[in-house]
Structures are given as C-alpha cells and as structure tokens.
Amino acid sequence: xxxxxxxxxxxxxxxxxxxxxVEKALQGGAAMxxxxxxTASGSQLFSWGVEITRRCxxxxxxxxxxDRIDIALACxxxxxxxxxxxxxASAARKLLGNSRIIGISASSPEEAIQAxxxxxxxxxxxxxxxxxxxVKGFDPVGPETLRRVSALVSLPxxxxxxxxxxxxxxxxxxxxxxxxxxxxxxxxxxxxxEVQELVCSLQQGGIDG
Numbered sequence: 001x002x003x004x005x006x007x008x009x010x011x012x013x014x015x016x017x018x019x020x021x022v023e024k025a026l027q028g029g030a031a032m033x034x035x036x037x038x039t040a041s042g043s044q045l046f047s048w049g050v051e052i053t054r055r056c057x058x059x060x061x062x063x064x065x066x067d068r069i070d071i072a073l074a075c076x077x078x079x080x081x082x083x084x085x086x087x088x089a090s091a092a093r094k095l096l097g098n099s100r101i102i103g104i105s106a107s108s109p110e111e112a113i114q115a116x117x118x119x120x121x122x123x124x125x126x127x128x129x130x131x132x133x134x135v136k137g138f139d140p141v142g143p144e145t146l147r148r149v150s151a152l153v154s155l156p157x158x159x160x161x162x163x164x165x166x167x168x169x170x171x172x173x174x175x176x177x178x179x180x181x182x183x184x185x186x187x188x189x190x191x192x193x194e195v196q197e198l199v200c201s202l203q204q205g206g207i208d209g
Contacts, residue, residue, distance in 0.1 A: 006203065033062070034066055062078040066080070079103065090118040112152065122155055128142065128146060150174065
C-alpha cells in the first residue's frame with residue numbers, strides 16, 4: 001500500500017553509504033526509501049536490500065529497489081521502481097505478483113498513461129526542475145506538465161528532479177502525491193534535519209518558490 005499523501009521518498013546516492021543515509025532519512029520521517037545503485041554487484045545490492053528493508057519495516061516505511069526485480073524478491077522488499085528501458089509493469093507484475101509495488105519512471109503524458117495501462121502502482125515523474133543528481137537528455141518538464149499528467153492518470157505521482165523545501169508545496173499543489181529527492185538529502189550538512197524540514201514543508205504547505 002502506498003503511503004498517505006503527501007509523502008517523501010529518499011533515493012540513495014551512489015556517493016554516500018546507503019545504510020547511513022537510509023537511517024538518517026528514516027529518522028527524519030521519510031515514508032519511502034528507494035535503493036538505487038547502478039554499479040553495485042548483485043551480492044552487495046542484496047546485502048543492502050535486506051538491511052534497508054528491515055530498517056524500513058521498523059519505521060513503518062516502504063523499501064523500493066531500483067531496476068532489480070530479482071533483488072526485490074530476494075530481500076523481500078516492498079517493490080521495485082523501473083525505468084522506460086526496463087521491463088514494463090505488465091511483465092514485472094507476472095514476476096512480482098499483486099502484493100508488491102511497481103513504480104514506473106515517466107517524463108511525458110504518453111509514458112505516464114502507458115504505465116497506468118500496464119498496471120503500475122505509481123509513476124515517478126520528472127525531472128521537474130534542473131537537477132545535478134542525474135544526467136538527462138531532455139529539458140525539465142516543469143510543474144505545468146505535472147499538472148497535465150495528474151489530470152490524465154489516476155495513479156499516485158511521485159515528482160522528482162530539483163525539488164527542495166522552497167518548491168515542494170508548489171509541486172504537491174500541481175498534482176503530485178509525493179516527492180523524491182537525492183542530493184537534497186544526501187548532500188545536506190544535517191540529513192535528518194533536512195528530511196524533517198522537507199516533510200514539514202509537505203505537510204504544512206512549505207514555501208512556494
């Protein structure tokens with residue numbers, strides 16, 4: 001089951017120890033953790049996945065594994081997040097069953113609509129604003145495109161890309177059920193406080209900017 005809206009998802013940063021970052025994110029009130037590490041071995045991902053899943057359960061949060069359906073199954077995570085170049089949600093569902101969450105990345109209304117048709121549980125939409133965390137081959141989609149997509153699909157949308165305390169409430173106001181961040185937390189001087197402030201900005205309206 002997806003977290004109550006609005007919520008914060010913290011995605012691990014390859015430059016930071018995932019376990020340390022996850023513990024701080026959970027302490028601050030993150031409702032979802034996504035383990036994302038493109039270069040780690042399967043055994044390392046499994047080890048991290050088992051521990052992160054355990055910690056998420058202690059805090060009542062969800063653990064999502066990026067890309068790797070096999071790792072999600074092996075470590076009993078809550079679900080997976082898949083990109084446009086990965087298996088479609090319809091194929092992933094056959095492997096994962098109905099008890100696990102499937103998120104799909106989308107950067108256009110067409111991709112979001114297809115993800116819903118394929119049986120995804122949520123859509124990761126963006127990048128909304130410029131971001132240093134990922135190299136993208138296209139311009140930011142902006143909050144107005146987010147608003148359009150939220151009117152076209154019924155799935156929860158997690159907005160990602162350049163989101164901070166200053167624009168979080170605007171993003172939620174444009175139809176997102178939650179936000180996902182990487183560098184805003186991983187590169188913060190005090191990640192726990194940063195997560196707390198992000199969660200507060202979502203719950204109390206934040207500061208539009």
